[in-house]
Amino acid sequence: MGITGYYRLDARDATHACLLDDLVLLYHPRSGQTHMVISPVPEILDQMCIDERVSAADLHDRLAQRFDLGPRAAALPEIAAHLDALVALGLVRPA
Amino acid sequence: MRHDLTLRIGPATFRIGSAWAGPIDQLARLYAAYPQVEGAIADFTVRLQPTSLARRWVRPSIFITGDHGLADAAPMSLSHGLLAAEMGMNLQMALGWRRHLLLHASSVEKDGRVLVMTGESGSGKSTLAALLGERGWRFMGDEFALLDLDSGAILPFPRLVSLKNRAIDVVEDAVGDVRMGPMLRATAKGDIRHMVPRADAVARMDEGGKPALLLFPRFGPDTDIRAVGQGEIFMRLTQASTNYVALGEPGFAALTRFVQSVPARAIDFPSGEAAFEMVDRLWGEVA
Numbered sequence: 001m002g003i004t005g006y007y008r009l010d011a012r013d014a015t016h017a018c019l020l021d022d023l024v025l026l027y028h029p030r031s032g033q034t035h036m037v038i039s040p041v042p043e044i045l046d047q048m049c050i051d052e053r054v055s056a057a058d059l060h061d062r063l064a065q066r067f068d069l070g071p072r073a074a075a076l077p078e079i080a081a082h083l084d085a086l087v088a089l090g091l092v093r094p095a
Numbered sequence: 096m097r098h099d100l101t102l103r104i105g106p107a108t109f110r111i112g113s114a115w116a117g118p119i120d121q122l123a124r125l126y127a128a129y130p131q132v133e134g135a136i137a138d139f140t141v142r143l144q145p146t147s148l149a150r151r152w153v154r155p156s157i158f159i160t161g162d163h164g165l166a167d168a169a170p171m172s173l174s175h176g177l178l179a180a181e182m183g184m185n186l187q188m189a190l191g192w193r194r195h196l197l198l199h200a201s202s203v204e205k206d207g208r209v210l211v212m213t214g215e216s217g218s219g220k221s222t223l224a225a226l227l228g229e230r231g232w233r234f235m236g237d238e239f240a241l242l243d244l245d246s247g248a249i250l251p252f253p254r255l256v257s258l259k260n261r262a263i264d265v266v267e268d269a270v271g272d273v274r275m276g277p278m279l280r281a282t283a284k285g286d287i288r289h290m291v292p293r294a295d296a297v298a299r300m301d302e303g304g305k306p307a308l309l310l311f312p313r314f315g316p317d318t319d320i321r322a323v324g325q326g327e328i329f330m331r332l333t334q335a336s337t338n339y340v341a342l343g344e345p346g347f348a349a350l351t352r353f354v355q356s357v358p359a360r361a362i363d364f365p366s367g368e369a370a371f372e373m374v375d376r377l378w379g380e381v382a
Contacts, residue, residue, distance in 0.1 A: 020325035020351070022326070029343070032343050
């Protein structure tokens with residue numbers, strides 16, 4: 001997938017989030033797994049709507065309106081890498 | 096089995112069967128003050144049986160089993176039969192209990208509020224709970240604290256306190272010989288002796304309390320008190336829970352509520368007196 005791929009959040013993968021100091025717990029009822037994540041993962045997930053097909057570039061542009069992401073060329077692959085990691089965890093699906 | 100005993104500890108009822116009379120006689124003496132529930136339907140069965148037919152008589156060797164067993168559990172000598180029964184009960188709880196979130200922790204209560212202490216074997220959590228139970232606190236348990244999934248209360252599980260090596264003399268001096276079990280020498284964890292909790296701990300074993308302070312004690316040369324971040328607390332408590340994963344979402348909700356609402360500190364202490372002073376201070380300041 002990477003920066004050219006598309007991703008989507010499936011309703012069945014909706015997680016329950018809990019903020020503990022500077023990390024966020026995501027409980028995934030479908031697998032029964034608890035994931036501990038830190039910024040920018042919660043922020044990336046916040047920008048994804050259920051069943052919407054989005055690319056790393058779409059998410060970069062949404063995040064850039066709220067956060068200083070630095071040069072686009074560096075931020076884009078980083079966002080794509082996080083998305084791929086979320087796919088591997090089963091929290092996000094390829095679209 | 097030839098010899099058996101059914102007893103209730105907190106919310107859990109155990110039926111312990113044994114091929115030999117010795118372990119059951121020792122349990123009956125040490126658990127004499129606990130509710131007699133002969134004939135009750137037990138939550139768990141623990142069986143102490145010979146590793147082979149001959150091993151019932153010749154160098155008797157105990158295999159611990161029950162509803163939930165570990166295939167590779169090492170056999171134990173009959174002289175350690177009491178320990179085998181206690182380990183069997185712990186194993187059943189750890190592997191099979193689903194009604195509460197199980198935390199591998201000791202706990203004591205005062206004024207309806209509970210101090211929970213968790214740490215690895217040797218951290219001093221059992222000894223501290225046993226000694227605090229002799230100093231104005233109500234002993235609730237040295238091995239498992241039961242976190243109620245709905246109310247968030249800690250419920251007691253006041254089984255015998257398992258004391259190891261140096262802790263034996265310290266506690267023996269404080270409670271006297273009458274409440275101590277037989278000395279079990281050269282077990283896999285060194286010398287072990289069990290202590291019977293005070294009568295109030297047994298009489299009030301259905302009475303929980305609101306968790307007010309979580310400590311991570313560590314017995315050693317240093318004296319220190321440190322704050323612990325919520326992320327680290329959550330991680331350590333999931334490691335200290337044998338049924339967090341099995342409980343699913345209710346376990347997640349109960350544990351996150353506990354982590355967010357209960358103040359926590361790590362304490363290093365070189366002696367019982369130093370630990371009592373820290374506990375008193377923290378109980379007054381943050382609990």
